[in-house]
Amino acid sequence: xxxxxxxxxxxxxxxxxxxxxxxxxxxxxxxxxxxxxxxxxxxxxxxxxxxxxxxxxxxxxxxxxxxxxxxxxxxxxxxxxxxxxxxxxxxxxxxxxxxxxxxxxxxxxxxxxxxxxxxxxxxxxxxxxxxxxxxxxxxxxxxxxxxxxxxxxxxxxx
Amino acid sequence: xxxxxxxxxxxxxxxxxxxxxxxxxxxxxxxxxxxxxxxxxxxxxxxxxxxxxxxxxxxxxxxxxxxxxx
Numbered sequence: 001x002x003x004x005x006x007x008x009x010x011x012x013x014x015x016x017x018x019x020x021x022x023x024x025x026x027x028x029x030x031x032x033x034x035x036x037x038x039x040x041x042x043x044x045x046x047x048x049x050x051x052x053x054x055x056x057x058x059x060x061x062x063x064x065x066x067x068x069x070x071x072x073x074x075x076x077x078x079x080x081x082x083x084x085x086x087x088x089x090x091x092x093x094x095x096x097x098x099x100x101x102x103x104x105x106x107x108x109x110x111x112x113x114x115x116x117x118x119x120x121x122x123x124x125x126x127x128x129x130x131x132x133x134x135x136x137x138x139x140x141x142x143x144x145x146x147x148x149x150x151x152x153x154x155x156x157x158x
Numbered sequence: 159x160x161x162x163x164x165x166x167x168x169x170x171x172x173x174x175x176x177x178x179x180x181x182x183x184x185x186x187x188x189x190x191x192x193x194x195x196x197x198x199x200x201x202x203x204x205x206x207x208x209x210x211x212x213x214x215x216x217x218x219x220x221x222x223x224x225x226x227x228x
């Protein structure tokens with residue numbers, strides 16, 4: 001079974017691109033995150049906390065709401081698929097100023113694969129009329145249900 | 159690149175598009191969305207055009223981005 005931090009990183013990887021573009025993450029940090037995500041390697045929890053401060057601030061707020069001293073491994077694993085969209089809908093942090101299309105892109109969604117295409121040995125999945133995602137972690141076929149975040153398919157729904 | 163910033167297509171040559179990010183010009187493939195046209199605003203990832211963004215929303219985004227980076 002995939003560890004909580006590796007699972008978190010699969011989802012957070014696409015956020016890293018945004019953080020790099022906004023200058024909140026260096027190219028070197030981004031490359032490290034990208035390599036770890038694509039090669040399914042571990043990044044230590046303290047490093048994830050440093051690189052993705054907004055997600056962990058939200059995890060701490062969830063723990064506080066639930067009367068816990070801090071978040072645990074299970075909470076880290078469940079953050080993106082369970083909690084992330086709620087913070088977007090609430091306009092938390094930068095989401096309060098972000099345009100609607102970007103907020104939708106940031107949401108974790110279960111979508112049906114409408115079409116597949118391989119370009120330069122990379123598998124891409126069409127999941128909406130004008131939206132494709134890359135599928136670096138698993139193969140998928142038309143009709144599959146996948147969980148997407150930004151422009152990546154993160155999980156194949158069994 | 160440019161997952162968070164829409165770019166404007168300024169030219170298309172075969173399966174490659176030239177995309178302007180406020181003066182910074184990049185190229186990306188059009189194989190996934192071959193119906194894109196010059197003037198469309200798009201999001202690029204993995205050197206491919208992945209998504210079209212409505213022009214009004216894209217312009218608003220770029221305006222906010224410019225103000226943020228002034």
